[in-house]
Amino acid sequence: MEREIKEKIKYLLYPESVAVIGASRNPKKIGFQVVYNLIKDGYKGRIYPINPNADEILGLKCYPNILDVPGEVDLAMIVVPASKVLDVLRDSIEKGVKAVAIITSGFSEIGNKELEDAIVDMCRKNKIPLLGPNIVGVLNTDHNMNLSFCPNLPFKGRITFITQSGALAIGLIGWTWASRIGISKLVSIGNMAMLGFEELIEYLEEDMDTDAILLYMEGVKNGRLFAEVSRNVSRKKPIIAIKAGKSERGAKAAASHTGSLAGNVMLYETAFKYAGVVSADGLEDGFDKALALSLQPPLKGDNIVVVTNGGGAGVLSSDYAETFGIPLRDIPVDLMDTVKNLIPPFGSPKNPIDLTGNAYRDDYIRVLDAVLRHPWVDGVVSIYVHAAITDPVEIADGIAYVWKNYREKPITVCMIGGREVLVANTWLRDNGIPVYPTPKRAMAAMAALREYGRFLERYGNEG
Amino acid sequence: MEREIKEKIKYLLYPESVAVIGASRNPKKIGFQVVYNLIKDGYKGRIYPINPNADEILGLKCYPNILDVPGEVDLAMIVVPASKVLDVLRDSIEKGVKAVAIITSGFSEIGNKELEDAIVDMCRKNKIPLLGPNIVGVLNTDHNMNLSFCPNLPFKGRITFITQSGALAIGLIGWTWASRIGISKLVSIGNMAMLGFEELIEYLEEDMDTDAILLYMEGVKNGRLFAEVSRNVSRKKPIIAIKAGKSERGAKAAASHTGSLAGNVMLYETAFKYAGVVSADGLEDGFDKALALSLQPPLKGDNIVVVTNGGGAGVLSSDYAETFGIPLRDIPVDLMDTVKNLIPPFGSPKNPIDLTGNAYRDDYIRVLDAVLRHPWVDGVVSIYVHAAITDPVEIADGIAYVWKNYREKPITVCMIGGREVLVANTWLRDNGIPVYPTPKRAMAAMAALREYGRFLERYGNEG
Numbered sequence: 001m002e003r004e005i006k007e008k009i010k011y012l013l014y015p016e017s018v019a020v021i022g023a024s025r026n027p028k029k030i031g032f033q034v035v036y037n038l039i040k041d042g043y044k045g046r047i048y049p050i051n052p053n054a055d056e057i058l059g060l061k062c063y064p065n066i067l068d069v070p071g072e073v074d075l076a077m078i079v080v081p082a083s084k085v086l087d088v089l090r091d092s093i094e095k096g097v098k099a100v101a102i103i104t105s106g107f108s109e110i111g112n113k114e115l116e117d118a119i120v121d122m123c124r125k126n127k128i129p130l131l132g133p134n135i136v137g138v139l140n141t142d143h144n145m146n147l148s149f150c151p152n153l154p155f156k157g158r159i160t161f162i163t164q165s166g167a168l169a170i171g172l173i174g175w176t177w178a179s180r181i182g183i184s185k186l187v188s189i190g191n192m193a194m195l196g197f198e199e200l201i202e203y204l205e206e207d208m209d210t211d212a213i214l215l216y217m218e219g220v221k222n223g224r225l226f227a228e229v230s231r232n233v234s235r236k237k238p239i240i241a242i243k244a245g246k247s248e249r250g251a252k253a254a255a256s257h258t259g260s261l262a263g264n265v266m267l268y269e270t271a272f273k274y275a276g277v278v279s280a281d282g283l284e285d286g287f288d289k290a291l292a293l294s295l296q297p298p299l300k301g302d303n304i305v306v307v308t309n310g311g312g313a314g315v316l317s318s319d320y321a322e323t324f325g326i327p328l329r330d331i332p333v334d335l336m337d338t339v340k341n342l343i344p345p346f347g348s349p350k351n352p353i354d355l356t357g358n359a360y361r362d363d364y365i366r367v368l369d370a371v372l373r374h375p376w377v378d379g380v381v382s383i384y385v386h387a388a389i390t391d392p393v394e395i396a397d398g399i400a401y402v403w404k405n406y407r408e409k410p411i412t413v414c415m416i417g418g419r420e421v422l423v424a425n426t427w428l429r430d431n432g433i434p435v436y437p438t439p440k441r442a443m444a445a446m447a448a449l450r451e452y453g454r455f456l457e458r459y460g461n462e463g
Numbered sequence: 464m465e466r467e468i469k470e471k472i473k474y475l476l477y478p479e480s481v482a483v484i485g486a487s488r489n490p491k492k493i494g495f496q497v498v499y500n501l502i503k504d505g506y507k508g509r510i511y512p513i514n515p516n517a518d519e520i521l522g523l524k525c526y527p528n529i530l531d532v533p534g535e536v537d538l539a540m541i542v543v544p545a546s547k548v549l550d551v552l553r554d555s556i557e558k559g560v561k562a563v564a565i566i567t568s569g570f571s572e573i574g575n576k577e578l579e580d581a582i583v584d585m586c587r588k589n590k591i592p593l594l595g596p597n598i599v600g601v602l603n604t605d606h607n608m609n610l611s612f613c614p615n616l617p618f619k620g621r622i623t624f625i626t627q628s629g630a631l632a633i634g635l636i637g638w639t640w641a642s643r644i645g646i647s648k649l650v651s652i653g654n655m656a657m658l659g660f661e662e663l664i665e666y667l668e669e670d671m672d673t674d675a676i677l678l679y680m681e682g683v684k685n686g687r688l689f690a691e692v693s694r695n696v697s698r699k700k701p702i703i704a705i706k707a708g709k710s711e712r713g714a715k716a717a718a719s720h721t722g723s724l725a726g727n728v729m730l731y732e733t734a735f736k737y738a739g740v741v742s743a744d745g746l747e748d749g750f751d752k753a754l755a756l757s758l759q760p761p762l763k764g765d766n767i768v769v770v771t772n773g774g775g776a777g778v779l780s781s782d783y784a785e786t787f788g789i790p791l792r793d794i795p796v797d798l799m800d801t802v803k804n805l806i807p808p809f810g811s812p813k814n815p816i817d818l819t820g821n822a823y824r825d826d827y828i829r830v831l832d833a834v835l836r837h838p839w840v841d842g843v844v845s846i847y848v849h850a851a852i853t854d855p856v857e858i859a860d861g862i863a864y865v866w867k868n869y870r871e872k873p874i875t876v877c878m879i880g881g882r883e884v885l886v887a888n889t890w891l892r893d894n895g896i897p898v899y900p901t902p903k904r905a906m907a908a909m910a911a912l913r914e915y916g917r918f919l920e921r922y923g924n925e926g
Contacts, residue, residue, distance in 0.1 A: 165776075168879070318713035
């Protein structure tokens with residue numbers, strides 16, 4: 001793709017002015033919702049509703065044609081019916097917009113490839129990046145920009161989520177709030193007529209607001225390009241892929257859903273491995289891993305220590321450490337001796353370290369400090385099982401307090417409980433510590449940090 | 464185990480009178496908490512606090528010795544220090560109690576096997592069932608009995624949870640409330656000095672309040688007995704096992720935690736398969752599957768249909784159907800024709816059936832009714848991805864409304880969203896429909912219903 005087009009991708013994600021072509025006064029129409037969402041969620045750029053049959057929409061002056069807009073327009077967001085898209089696109093180009101996004105559906109996904117090709121040709125000739133068609137929109141939490149028909153912005157954070165499924169985008173926005181998984185930008189790429197994963201990932205390499213890139217992917221346009229671009233970007237920031245259509249039946253469903261060639265699962269897994277893309281096992285695992293990778297440093301060695309107040313949870317964490325390829329090892333004798341003096345005689349100074357159910361904030365602090373301080377230790381999984389006598393918020397605060405002194409070593413936390421641990425979870429995430437409801441998920445997150453760490457080591461060695 | 468002892472297990476789970484030996488007026492002591500929890504959570508039986516140094520505890524008359532209690536005592540719950548347990552046990556037997564539970568720790572788990580053996584001998588000679596020692600207690604939601612130091616009863620329901628880890632019991636009680644996973648009884652079995660999984664599972668075969676049995680297990684006392692008993696009970700109600708200590712390291716941790724021989728993982732998996740025990744992958748999966756198996760009938764064939772309003776979620780469900788051994792199949796032509804007339808032209812009448820994001824309550828009702836009515840269909844996974852225009856509570860109500868006419872065919876539901884779907888989830892569970900946040904988990908639950916269905920078919924054929 002030409003450099004000029006690539007450089008203009010920023011106008012899709014950070015436009016200072018947007019024309020909504022097909023804006024409407026009917027609240028049931030997407031053309032209304034897009035304007036409404038921009039205003040409601042606090043977009044600070046200029047908004048130009050375009051509609052020949054309205055003077056004003058939601059208090060904004062409405063223009064009959066984009067060519068009538070007085071100032072410059074960075075981004076044309078098109079929501080008119082498919083049959084009118086070519087016309088308004090022509091006008092937009094004449095106006096000199098720097099990027100185009102098309103929410104309208106009815107293109108290649110229903111067999112109308114010819115019209116889609118014509119649009120792409122027109123954009124390409126004029127060196128304008130095109131997002132879509134058939135998308136829900138573009139959301140940028142850093143700029144309060146909800147340029148979509150999604151009812152809300154996601155929870156603010158450092159993950160950029162690129163999705164081939166628009167419906168999932170809407171559904172998962174509520175999820176990011178419920179789980180406090182921070183999103184920087186949510187980009188729906190729809191039919192990927194011009195821009196696909198490849199181009200957006202390449203752009204995000206330099207994006208200051210993105211610390212991790214999460215993909216919901218049914219298929220890519222160009223496997224080789226995807227692998228090369230991702231490998232390059234992975235050196236700077238982690239990429240996590242939720243790959244759907246792995247099964248034969250799923251691939252068929254993907255073909256009818258997005259027209260994607262979901263392709264051979266082995267091929268994708270090989271490409272992911274080559275490119276350092278962390279593969280996720282479904283939606284939950286994808287967000288779990290993206291959260292850890294957006295908040296924590298990579299795990300730079302294989303020596304992880306589990307610190308728990310519950311024996312059973314410790315046993316489960318040992319199992320999953322092995323399952324996920326980072327089996328627990330015996331801790332050095334000097335560290336074991338130190339720990340032995342900090343825990344009750346009926347606890348265990350081995351790995352997992354069992355503080356017992358009587359462990360309070362200070363016990364967690366003392367043991368975590370000794371563990372994180374030790375040069376042998378590369379990372380820690382800290383587990384709290386809600387106990388009758390302890391306050392999970394106190395424990396969470398203790399964990400956050402210690403970890404701040406050892407930010408170069410990753411930590412993931414598991415908090416087992418109900419309503420009691422909700423505030424503790426919030427506190428941990430607000431302090432940059434990923435927290436999960438089970439030992440399995442906390443360990444899977446740590447394994448993702450190791451997987452990414454191994455890629456960096458491998459890549460470093462290969463040059 | 465002798466029949467007389469077995470028959471008395473009911474006095475552990477359904478006692479009409481309890482003596483708390485070692486009751487205390489000090490709120491920091493377990494002897495206080497047990498009495499307090501019985502009162503607070505509404506136990507309707509008679510409570511006799513036993514303590515030679517108090518006249519009254521929490522408004523209840525206190526007796527110096529269990530022998531001083533005027534009426535009969537079904538269950539002696541012992542919380543005195545280990546050194547005094549033999550004495551109070553002797554008195555309890557003299558009093559004629561029908562069962563004994565011991566919260567006190569400091570027995571075989573710290574090497575004090577001799578004392579534990581003496582206690583077991585005494586109970587066995589007198590034909591009294593013994594739970595523990597080293598337990599958190601026994602909780603029975605049907606009788607509001609919180610005979611433990613767990614701060615709350617679990618959420619009421621039809622699963623009986625038997626756990627070898629006491630800490631997990633406490634931690635998971637809050638979880639059952641947050642996820643509305645209904646528990647009938649929670650039994651902490653501690654050191655399993657006399658009663659273990661084997662005896663409790665056998666007892667629960669006839670328990671009217673239990674529809675599914677969930678185990679957190681590090682090891683069993685007698686593998687062969689466990690397999691035979693479980694196989695027998697599985698004919699009547701499903702058993703789900705969260706087996707910890709599967710890895711080498713996990714087995715070591717289990718040995719130091721509960722002294723269990725976690726044993727060879729293959730051995731356990733073989734026993735589970737033989738016995739029809741559904742194996743769970745960790746805590747979340749265990750509760751997910753127990754929920755489905757406690758609420759829904761087994762899946763009696765391999766023909767499941769996915770009904771979704773989101774294409775991406777449909778693709779993921781196809782993948783996981785294959786992963787979990789119940790791959791989606793083409794639906795019969797007549798059913799496809801029926802469905803075609805009920806959905807928009809840009810939807811998909813294939814399996815998964817894609818209703819599109821415009822599907823409202825009535826669309827779900829019409830399609831689910833056509834699907835469930837068809838004799839080819841054995842079960843349904845219904846997916847809702849939160850969409851801007853639809854109300855998840857309406858959809859949930861529609862799903863529950865239809866399913867009530869087809870209760871012999873199992874359904875599991877996936878609702879993807881945040882706060883928006885919480886009420887919908889509650890409504891579904893209150894109507895007996897298990898609901899999960901991802902296609903993966905909804906499909907894993909359906910696969911558990913199939914696994915149990917296959918066991919029943921196999922067993923039926925073998926006689």
